[in-house]
Amino acid sequence: MAISRRNLFKTGIAVGAAFSMPSILQAQTTATEARTVRMVKGSVPSVFDPVVSTSQDTTDHAAAIYDTLFSLDSKFMPRPQMVGKWGASDDRKTYTFELRDGLGWHDGNPVIAADCVASIHRWAQIRPEGQFMMTRVKNISKKDDKTFTIALKEPLGLLPNFLANLLYVMREKDADKSASEAVATNIGSGPFKFNQAAARPGASLTYDRNDKYVPCQEPVDGLAGGKIVKVDRVILENIRDAQTAVAALQGGEIDYYETPPADLFPVIESDPNLELQVLYKYGQDFFLRINCLQKPFDNVKARQAVLHLVNQEAFLQVLSADPKYTNTVTSFFGSGNLASNDENTGWFKKGGNPEKAKQLFTEAGYTGEKVVILQPTDWAEGNNTSQLLADALRKVGVNSELAPSDWGGLVARRSNKGPIEDGGWSIFITSDTDFARGEPMTSSHLALNGEKAWFGWPHSEEYEALRAKWTDVETVEERKALARKMQGIAWDYVPEVLLGQFTAPIARRKTLTGLIGMPDIVPLWNMEKA
Numbered sequence: 001m002a003i004s005r006r007n008l009f010k011t012g013i014a015v016g017a018a019f020s021m022p023s024i025l026q027a028q029t030t031a032t033e034a035r036t037v038r039m040v041k042g043s044v045p046s047v048f049d050p051v052v053s054t055s056q057d058t059t060d061h062a063a064a065i066y067d068t069l070f071s072l073d074s075k076f077m078p079r080p081q082m083v084g085k086w087g088a089s090d091d092r093k094t095y096t097f098e099l100r101d102g103l104g105w106h107d108g109n110p111v112i113a114a115d116c117v118a119s120i121h122r123w124a125q126i127r128p129e130g131q132f133m134m135t136r137v138k139n140i141s142k143k144d145d146k147t148f149t150i151a152l153k154e155p156l157g158l159l160p161n162f163l164a165n166l167l168y169v170m171r172e173k174d175a176d177k178s179a180s181e182a183v184a185t186n187i188g189s190g191p192f193k194f195n196q197a198a199a200r201p202g203a204s205l206t207y208d209r210n211d212k213y214v215p216c217q218e219p220v221d222g223l224a225g226g227k228i229v230k231v232d233r234v235i236l237e238n239i240r241d242a243q244t245a246v247a248a249l250q251g252g253e254i255d256y257y258e259t260p261p262a263d264l265f266p267v268i269e270s271d272p273n274l275e276l277q278v279l280y281k282y283g284q285d286f287f288l289r290i291n292c293l294q295k296p297f298d299n300v301k302a303r304q305a306v307l308h309l310v311n312q313e314a315f316l317q318v319l320s321a322d323p324k325y326t327n328t329v330t331s332f333f334g335s336g337n338l339a340s341n342d343e344n345t346g347w348f349k350k351g352g353n354p355e356k357a358k359q360l361f362t363e364a365g366y367t368g369e370k371v372v373i374l375q376p377t378d379w380a381e382g383n384n385t386s387q388l389l390a391d392a393l394r395k396v397g398v399n400s401e402l403a404p405s406d407w408g409g410l411v412a413r414r415s416n417k418g419p420i421e422d423g424g425w426s427i428f429i430t431s432d433t434d435f436a437r438g439e440p441m442t443s444s445h446l447a448l449n450g451e452k453a454w455f456g457w458p459h460s461e462e463y464e465a466l467r468a469k470w471t472d473v474e475t476v477e478e479r480k481a482l483a484r485k486m487q488g489i490a491w492d493y494v495p496e497v498l499l500g501q502f503t504a505p506i507a508r509r510k511t512l513t514g515l516i517g518m519p520d521i522v523p524l525w526n527m528e529k530a
Contacts, residue, residue, distance in 0.1 A: 066168035066188035079224035102214030113142035118175035279517035282336035282434035283503030303494035305360035311352035337438025433519030458495035
């Protein structure tokens with residue numbers, strides 16, 4: 001997934017044997033303390049390093065145990081979080097940041113500026129905004145234990161915005177690792193501690209309130225403000241069977257279910273103790289990611305063929321039987337943000353255009369090469385849409401084949417740049433928040449910078465030249481005009497194809513309140529249990 005929220009619906013590791021029978025769930029629930037919240041999310045993370053993986057399960061884990069220099073408020077403006085004071089020089093080329101008091105690692109040591117410097121460097125190796133930032137950075141260095149500076153070659157007005165995006169501060173000795181090597185420890189400075197002793201891989205993970213965490217003094221506002229923890233423990237349970245999860249929610253065995261299927265919405269709505277809640281009104285934009293390096297999709301006409309082939313209405317019916325939760329999307333930048341526009345969207349046709357797709361595959365010189373679709377069998381939305389896509393391709397004469405695995409297997413395989421015969425791939429389906437689609441500098445899959453790009457590795461120098469201007473234009477109208485030009489190029493190149501927008505509600509017991517509704521992250525702080 002993109003990371004793709006952050007991919008809201010991903011399911012990772014196989015459910016453990018402990019969840020095979022409801023009676024065992026009941027036995028565990030009996031021992032649950034009143035201030036313990038049990039949650040079933042899209043998945044229990046198998047990768048814990050937010051630099052190595054941007055899947056939602058990983059970023060949610062990171063948000064719990066790590067802290068950030070800046071955080072986005074409900075209006076998506078960056079606000080200081082670990083930073084107490086900051087400022088820029090008159091020429092806007094030197095930024096100075098001073099850490100606030102009370103920051104400490106879970107191992108008892110204080111957070112120092114060197115930790116921040118190392119974390120920024122590691123984050124910048126992977127994140128697109130970090131990569132761009134480093135083209136303008138002259139130096140990042142600590143001034144003393146509480147202060148560090150970022151010296152720029154030229155001004156970068158969006159610097160605080162960049163630092164607010166998935167930049168989790170780690171200890172220097174962890175952040176000194178290569179960005180491709182996962183950090184094995186789970187020691188942060190955030191509001192929760194990871195309970196390693198209680199971890200049951202594949203079944204559940206436990207987070208305990210960090211009693212020594214000192215929140216900032218501002219009121220909570222989106223992801224910004226004081227991270228006040230109002231419960232003692234949060235347990236992430238891995239229950240992938242929907243009916244079992246809903247039954248557990250009804251029985252009070254869990255408090256929160258992140259991905260209830262649409263066909264069970266009536267069951268949830270009819271229970272006076274339960275509630276469906278949309279945390280982010282624009283939801284997720286589902287899309288298929290194309291491998292631009294290997295045949296047949298190294299040919300642009302083959303990619304354009306898929307753009308014309310997709311019938312969004314059909315995919316949306318697979319995602320949800322209730323149309324009030326779905327919408328078609330034609331803008332490369334999504335539908336609910338300032339970058340959304342209608343440039344170069346003439347390809348969209350209700351029901352798709354299979355004849356045009358067949359023609360374009362012929363023009364691409366397609367001769368029956370195998371097209372491998374990575375199929376996440378433990379993520380219902382991805383599993384079902386993958387099967388629909390494979391069938392649609394076969395109907396226009398494409399030799400499509402599903403490669404089933406759990407989400408963890410998909411994540412491992414999608415990094416393979418090689419051909420099919422060497423374990424490579426052609427297409428996988430994922431999702432991202434509509435908010436992220438409107439942020440070309442911070443959304444990984446909106447970069448078309450070749451070998452440095454997100455999985456699929458699209459390359460367009462013309463598009464990248466325009467994307468580089470995003471940080472320099474100052475008005476909303478200028479950014480809208482830039483987005484139109486970028487979209488015109490993107491829909492000719494086709495690095496990915498949109499499948500539609502799904503605004504999925506979470507299900508919770510009414511005794512669980514205070515959930516923060518923001519894209520990309522489901523915070524564990526601020527919620528409370530009656």
